[in-house]
Amino acid sequence: MKFEAVTIKDIAKALGVSTSTVSRALRDSYEISPETKQMVIECAERLNYRPNPIAQSLKEKRTRSIGVVVCEIANNFFSQIINGIESIAYDKGYNVIISQSHESYEREIMDLQYLTSRSVDGLLISLSTETSDVSHLKALNEKGLPIVLFDRVSSEINAPSVVIDNFKGAYEATEHLILNGYRRIAAISNSEFLSISNERIAGYKQALENYGIAVDPQLIKHCFYGGMIYSEIEEAVNELMILKEKPDAVFTASDKLTTGCLKTIKRRGLRVPEEIAIIGFSNTEIAELIEPHLSVIRQPALEMGQSAIQLLLQQIESKRPITQIEKRVLSPELILGASSLPRKLS
Amino acid sequence: MKFEAVTIKDIAKALGVSTSTVSRALRDSYEISPETKQMVIECAERLNYRPNPIAQSLKEKRTRSIGVVVCEIANNFFSQIINGIESIAYDKGYNVIISQSHESYEREIMDLQYLTSRSVDGLLISLSTETSDVSHLKALNEKGLPIVLFDRVSSEINAPSVVIDNFKGAYEATEHLILNGYRRIAAISNSEFLSISNERIAGYKQALENYGIAVDPQLIKHCFYGGMIYSEIEEAVNELMILKEKPDAVFTASDKLTTGCLKTIKRRGLRVPEEIAIIGFSNTEIAELIEPHLSVIRQPALEMGQSAIQLLLQQIESKRPITQIEKRVLSPELILGASSLPRKLS
């Protein structure tokens, strides 16, 4: 693999045949006699021959590698997605090149440039918070690069996508709080420019409305960097807690926001849920860890990764461009804490 | 990048020069006149030329990509390490191909085969729990593949490594419990075949001894899959809790074990730390989340990733084999919970 590197030439030489014969034999071509095939295969094994994927790529104009862009790897939700992606990629003989946007538009552009210069066969991407202009992706897509968007998507790009049913998740979370007696429910969400964010806030509002609770704009907070910067959340929570009419519960719209919010609440010495209840999207183990009564909305992250790469490989491997753009919607799951959320007492 | 793909040939044709001139001009060779250079560079820009890394790799016999093998991506400790690796790799123009062993020896072998067949320029690996025989790695290393081991290492391989000072971390954790009045301290660690595990247990034992507390083998538990399989931890905790003399505290030797242990303890309805105190290695945010008084040993994961890839690139880029095998040891940090661990009351 490093110093020697057996090639088909070596096999050809050893066997006194031509390289094309070797190549064909190894690819099990019909025009090679069984005996020769046998011979070649044996020799290849003996010499421990491994085809050079670089050379193959050069010839075949495909690299069997796919690019993935997420905001952060060290984020439970995304690392679980990557896990799903990797598992399928591995099985299908593709490799995965991961890069992070760190929620920066510029970095996202750089990543894309990098990945395409690496000639990936396809791209899986979840947009950065800062990304509002998606023309770079549109251009790539129109040039023929297969793309699948996941989680943070944009309707402007004509590519398949996999998303969570954010509305539903948020609705159920909020409803759960309402059914347990909470009335003054705050919401902390991501940047309002993010697709996921609005859907979640919409679900939250809908639940309130359906139960006849007025939506109070003061209770809705947006964190532009969605918790990547902790101080953002801290500030949001602090602002909520100095309102004349404090919230009695809070719905957090992402994994990071949930943990960040909890952290702040704990730091402020507030008791959960006596002083303030909390429910949110979460893929960490906090549900079982923090308090037995804590319920969460779990996003099917692994499944999202698997779906995304399946859609991508499908697109890559079927030559002709897909006409029907598929959009998969996965359902989040309301996971009740060990003893559920206790009904509000006051 | 996909359908058209501008090559140096196109530039050459457009300018009426040879491809070698173009190539040399782009690489800023001294033998090309400034005017020609200027011309070529402008033309390249105009046509939006991007060099084909595949072709370059084939020629230069290096891919500018490095392989990473970890047990699980969706593990906070490792995803933080990968974050560190990726950050440096990105800056230096390398790409990172990640694969997971899922703690399986066979899978690790497959990963290695895959990565080397992909002709990575170097390898970063943290051994799987099941790996006791490292001859596959030795062979690769001796063949000239630059390797750096991290976290779970093996002294049998003649390669640089980056590790945490596990002994120290475990010692300090245990000491912290002792100083707060705990005496019957259990330890839950990874497989006893793992380098990190023994060092941690050794630190734990040393602390007990230094404070005149007898080591009770009954209180030491090993989880072979280190928490990847939750039931392992559950069982370990359960076994501890049915002892005639129950532990009053537990030291957990890894991130997964810490969260898993907490989860079990919460499930059993035990109060922390009144009924049982806990301290352990952790890179998740639980310290601030669970209980304000919970202290943890934080491992410098990001730094570990950065160190590892730096050592690797150093090895890759300096042609001649390194004579001095460097072994970096990073210090873990004892992070006290908001109000520290309360002194045991009983």
Next chain:
DNA sequence: TTGTAAGCGTTATCAT
């Protein structure tokens, strides 16, 4: 200073 040509390892198109 620039061009020609060989070569990296493979596959594919011709012949034979």
Next chain:
DNA sequence: ATGATAACGCTTACAA
């Protein structure tokens, strides 16, 4: 059924 040969895009002796 097999062998020469060209080609993929790029780099680099070697010529000129």
